[in-house]
Amino acid sequence: MKKIIAFVLLISLNIFANDIDKADEAYEKQDYKTAIEYYIKATNSTDLVTKLDAMNQLGFIYDNVQVHQGITPNLKLAYEWYKKCADLDDAQCQFNIGSMYDEGHGVEQNYSIAMNWYLKAAEQDFIDALYNIGLVYEVGKGTRKDIPEAIKWYSKAAALGDVESAQLVNDLKATLK
Structure with missing residues (x-):
C-alpha cells in the first residue's frame, strides 16, 4: 500500500x-x-x-x-x-506585499502594514526586505528617522552580500562622526 x-x-x-x-x-x-x-x-x-x-x-x-x-x-x-x-511563508511574496503597501500600489498606502510584511521577509534573511527596512529608518518613512537602526538593517543585508547596503553602512557611519 x-x-x-x-x-x-x-x-x-x-x-x-x-x-x-x-x-x-x-x-x-x-x-x-x-x-x-x-x-x-x-x-x-x-x-x-x-x-x-x-x-x-x-x-x-x-x-x-x-x-x-x-x-x-x-x-x-x-x-x-x-x-x-x-x-x-514565502519571503519573496511577503516582500512583494510589503512593497505594495509601501508604495500604495494596488492597495491603500500603509507604512505600518508594509513594515510588518518586510519584517516577515527579513526574518528569512530576504535581502531586499532588510534593505527596505534600513531605508525606512534612514529616511523616516512612517516612523522617526533613526540612523543607528538603519545601519543595523543595512548591515544585515550587507552581511548577506548586498554591496549597496555595505556602501550605505559606510556612508551613514561617516555621518555619525
Whole structure:
C-alpha cells in the first residue's frame, strides 16, 4: 500500500512539475494567457516549492504585465496571489506585499502594514526586505528617522552580500562622526 501511495505522489509531483515547466516556457515566449493557465494548475501541486513559485509568478504577471501583452494588469489579483503565497511563508511574496503597501500600489498606502510584511521577509534573511527596512529608518518613512537602526538593517543585508547596503553602512557611519 505504501508503494502505491508513493507512486501516486511521484506521478502527481511530476504532473505539476510539468505544468510549471510549461508555464515558464509560455512566459518566456510572452504567451501570458497560456502561462497563467499552467501556473494556476501548478498552484495545486503538493510540492510546496512548485506551489509557491506558481503563486509568485501569477502575482508577478498580474502586477507587471502590460495591456498590449494580451493580459489586463490586475493589482487585486496580483495581491491575492502574493497573499496566498506569503501566507505560506514565502519571503519573496511577503516582500512583494510589503512593497505594495509601501508604495500604495494596488492597495491603500500603509507604512505600518508594509513594515510588518518586510519584517516577515527579513526574518528569512530576504535581502531586499532588510534593505527596505534600513531605508525606512534612514529616511523616516512612517516612523522617526533613526540612523543607528538603519545601519543595523543595512548591515544585515550587507552581511548577506548586498554591496549597496555595505556602501550605505559606510556612508551613514561617516555621518555619525
